[in-house]
Amino acid sequence: xxxxxxxxxxxxxSFGVAIQRGIVATTPDEAxxxxxxxxxxxxxxxxxxxxxxxxxxxxxxxxxxxxxNLDEVRSKSSEILGMMLITPQTSQEGKKVHQVLIAExxxxxxxxxTKEFYMSVLLDxxxxxxxILYSTEGGMDIEEVAEKTPHLIFKEIIDPLVxxxxxxxxxxxxxxxxxxxxxxxxxxxxxxxxRAYDSIDAGLFEINPVLKTSDDRIIAVDAKVSLDxxxxxxxxxxxxLRDKREEDPMDVEAGEAGLNFVKLDGNVACMVNGAGxxxxxxxxxxxxxxxxxxxxxxxxxxxxxxxxxAFRLILKDPNVKAIxxxxxxxxxxxxxxxxGIVDAYQSIGDIPVPIIVRLEGTNAKEAKELIDKSxxxxxxxxxxxxxxxxxxxxVR
Amino acid sequence: xxxxxxxxxxxxxxxxTGSEGTFHASQMIEYGTNVVxxxxxxxxxxxxxxxxxxxxxxxxxxxxxxxxxxxxxxxAFAADAILEAAEAGIKVIxxxxxxxxxxxxxxxxxxxAERDCVxxxxxCPGVITAGEAKVGIMxxxxxxxxxxxxVSKSGTLTYEAADQISKxxxxxxxxxxxxxxxxxxxxxxxxxxxxMKDPETYGIVMIGEIGGSLEAEAARWIKEHxxxxxVGFIAGETAPKGRTMGHAGAIVGGAEDTAQAKKAILRECGxxxxxSPAHIGKxxxxxxxx
Numbered sequence: 001x002x003x004x005x006x007x008x009x010x011x012x013x014s015f016g017v018a019i020q021r022g023i024v025a026t027t028p029d030e031a032x033x034x035x036x037x038x039x040x041x042x043x044x045x046x047x048x049x050x051x052x053x054x055x056x057x058x059x060x061x062x063x064x065x066x067x068x069n070l071d072e073v074r075s076k077s078s079e080i081l082g083m084m085l086i087t088p089q090t091s092q093e094g095k096k097v098h099q100v101l102i103a104e105x106x107x108x109x110x111x112x113x114t115k116e117f118y119m120s121v122l123l124d125x126x127x128x129x130x131x132i133l134y135s136t137e138g139g140m141d142i143e144e145v146a147e148k149t150p151h152l153i154f155k156e157i158i159d160p161l162v163x164x165x166x167x168x169x170x171x172x173x174x175x176x177x178x179x180x181x182x183x184x185x186x187x188x189x190x191x192x193x194x195r196a197y198d199s200i201d202a203g204l205f206e207i208n209p210v211l212k213t214s215d216d217r218i219i220a221v222d223a224k225v226s227l228d229x230x231x232x233x234x235x236x237x238x239x240x241l242r243d244k245r246e247e248d249p250m251d252v253e254a255g256e257a258g259l260n261f262v263k264l265d266g267n268v269a270c271m272v273n274g275a276g277x278x279x280x281x282x283x284x285x286x287x288x289x290x291x292x293x294x295x296x297x298x299x300x301x302x303x304x305x306x307x308x309x310a311f312r313l314i315l316k317d318p319n320v321k322a323i324x325x326x327x328x329x330x331x332x333x334x335x336x337x338x339x340g341i342v343d344a345y346q347s348i349g350d351i352p353v354p355i356i357v358r359l360e361g362t363n364a365k366e367a368k369e370l371i372d373k374s375x376x377x378x379x380x381x382x383x384x385x386x387x388x389x390x391x392x393x394x395v396r
Numbered sequence: 397x398x399x400x401x402x403x404x405x406x407x408x409x410x411x412x413t414g415s416e417g418t419f420h421a422s423q424m425i426e427y428g429t430n431v432v433x434x435x436x437x438x439x440x441x442x443x444x445x446x447x448x449x450x451x452x453x454x455x456x457x458x459x460x461x462x463x464x465x466x467x468x469x470x471x472a473f474a475a476d477a478i479l480e481a482a483e484a485g486i487k488v489i490x491x492x493x494x495x496x497x498x499x500x501x502x503x504x505x506x507x508x509a510e511r512d513c514v515x516x517x518x519x520c521p522g523v524i525t526a527g528e529a530k531v532g533i534m535x536x537x538x539x540x541x542x543x544x545x546x547v548s549k550s551g552t553l554t555y556e557a558a559d560q561i562s563k564x565x566x567x568x569x570x571x572x573x574x575x576x577x578x579x580x581x582x583x584x585x586x587x588x589x590x591x592m593k594d595p596e597t598y599g600i601v602m603i604g605e606i607g608g609s610l611e612a613e614a615a616r617w618i619k620e621h622x623x624x625x626x627v628g629f630i631a632g633e634t635a636p637k638g639r640t641m642g643h644a645g646a647i648v649g650g651a652e653d654t655a656q657a658k659k660a661i662l663r664e665c666g667x668x669x670x671x672s673p674a675h676i677g678k679x680x681x682x683x684x685x686x
Contacts, residue, residue: 123498123502123578123579125578125579125607125608125609125645126608126609126613128501128502128505128506128579129502129506130502143650159506160502160503160505160506161503161506161507198499201497201498201499203498228497228498228499229644230471230495230496230497230498230644231497231498231499233471233472234472234497260642262636262639262641264634264636266634272552273552274550274551274552274553274642275550275576275641275642275643275646276548276549276550276551276552276553276554276576276603276605276631276642276643276646277550277551277552277553277556277631277673278641278642279605279606279631279632279634279635279641279642279646280553280556280629280631280673282632282633282634282635283631283632283633283634283655283671283672283673284672284673284674285634286633286634287671287672291634292634295635295639295641295642297642328552328555328556328559329535330533330534330535330538330551330552330555331423331533331535360556360559361535361538361555361559362535362537383674384556384560384673384674385672385674385675388672388674
């Protein structure tokens with residue numbers, strides 16, 4: 001589950017991670033009030049207005065702006081609030097901005113140069129251990145850094161039974177070229193960051209940039225925080241931070257019905273039991289000359305109610321020209337699923353696109369007979385290849 | 397011969413008396429698996445499905461000589477149940493549970509690595525040695541005894557492959573569902589290695605998907621040590637970047653873990669990659685006839 005920057009920063013700060021301070025606002029007036037309050041609290045004279053959406057690259061799309069006085073805070077907030085923000089990580093339509101974070105200016109001049117670093121905490125899947133990934137090249141796209149200057153990216157693997165060692169935190173600070181006060185601050189920063197990661201069942205932290213200020217403080221200027229959905233049962237307070245406006249409404253509806261659904265841009269929809277077979281079915285659609293309109297795993301109990309919900313969901317997408325149902329019956333009997341499809345079809349009434357149903361496994365023959373005798377405009381298949389051939393015929 | 401489980405395996409079920417445990421344990425018994433008892437803390441001394449229930453895995457091992465365990469324990473308690481099984485000396489721990497937090501699995505993986513046991517899963521359909529022992533939730537009838545081993549991250553895609561293999565007249569030795577989570581106990585390479593060493597297995601089907609690097613790692617091992625034909629399929633060529641496709645581990649992060657990239661590595665390493673999952677059985681039949 002992804003969080004907004006302001007939510008992520010609040011959580012990090014509660015574990016002692018130093019952050020760029022800010023106050024979230026939903027209107028230009030709130031933004032101005034936030035800026036005033038922030039000046040009182042931090043002494044900042046300039047402010048940064050930052051769009052809060054679940055996507056990176058916000059600056060490139062005009063979603064992050066510097067304001068040098070209250071009028072500018074107001075005017076820039078009103079420009080950003082409500083806009084469709086398009087970044088390299090959003091769709092072409094962009095994402096609507098509902099909130100802005102009014103943040104203190106942390107690039108003020110001082111005794112030393114400011115310096116930006118990159119730091120993330122994540123699971124190293126190859127080793128099955130958490131890792132801290134960091135670089136001297138902060139503030140830019142890390143994938144680009146990895147491509148052009150891979151020697152400037154460092155990785156520290158953490159032993160799960162021991163935890164992050166102080167020596168590891170020191171090593172990171174040394175590798176980043178720090179000394180004196182900034183060194184000490186970085187060691188404390190890394191330790192607090194990992195403590196937060198370990199405590200909240202996080203899935204990913206990406207802090208880009210981590211800033212060394214001109215007075216040698218180390219702070220998180222941005223924060224991408226993702227939580228492990230499977231760990232949320234331990235953190236009801238964090239689960240409540242979910243912002244459904246950031247998700248595709250169809251995905252949300254599917255989730256509430258217990259379906260695992262991802263909306264895609266194609267023309268052939270599919271409904272499958274099992275995630276692996278669902279991906280494989282999408283691939284078959286592509287090979288047959290179509291494009292998958294979705295990923296949909298109906299799970300182990302493909303009963304009439306779930307099948308009906310799934311059909312209704314799929315049919316909301318006007319691009320769908322055909323539907324491929326692919327069920328491999330194991331414990332779940334194919335004839336039951338077939339009955340579910342027939343019932344769902346009759347309950348919905350008219351389904352305007354052709355449906356190809358491939359049922360294999362337990363009672364597959366009985367299921368095919370049931371479908372063939374129903375008189376519905378459903379094409380049935382048993383072998384996967386037969387289903388693929390039918391899709392090819394439909395999309396031509 | 398077979399790998400991991402066979403007709404001599406003494407299997408216990410953790411989470412025995414729950415609805416999932418009860419249902420699948422009876423299916424396993426019906427298949428002929430030697431289920432010797434189960435564990436549900438607080439219900440020790442009772443009998444369930446005509447078998448003894450124990451409070452702890454240690455008691456079950458002491459009294460039945462169990463060497464294999466299958467877990468139907470809810471996600472919040474599953475990691476602890478794996479540790480208990482490993483501590484009690486169980487040799488093969490099959491974890492069906494889906495939804496165990498990554499934080500728990502990171503610790504479990506490190507703990508199990510220090511002990512003499514094999515963890516299969518989590519989030520997997522289990523292991524079946526055709527005609528001998530089913531330690532999982534798969535439909536047993538699809539796995540006709542024969543000569544092909546299967547390694548897969550996915551449940552229903554494994555059944556699909558087994559069905560094609562059986563229809564092609566080849567049949568299955570052992571099918572290992574390794575699971576679709578980001579952290580799993582037995583990797584693709586380790587499972588392939590087991591089947592490569594099994595004298596009754598003549599060919600191997602390796603089914604992977606987007607995300608991670610397990611298939612590439614297995615393919616590189618096959619290139620060095622492989623002695624049998626391997627048919628490979630990678631699901632998710634059409635999956636978008638950055639979205640989790642059902643399995644928690646099925647997510648494209650960078651250029652290296654796409655289906656296309658994995659297939660290219662597999663091909664370079666001599667794995668017979670099929671683009672369509674409908675061709676798995678056909679391809680293996682061609683290879684074993686040649």
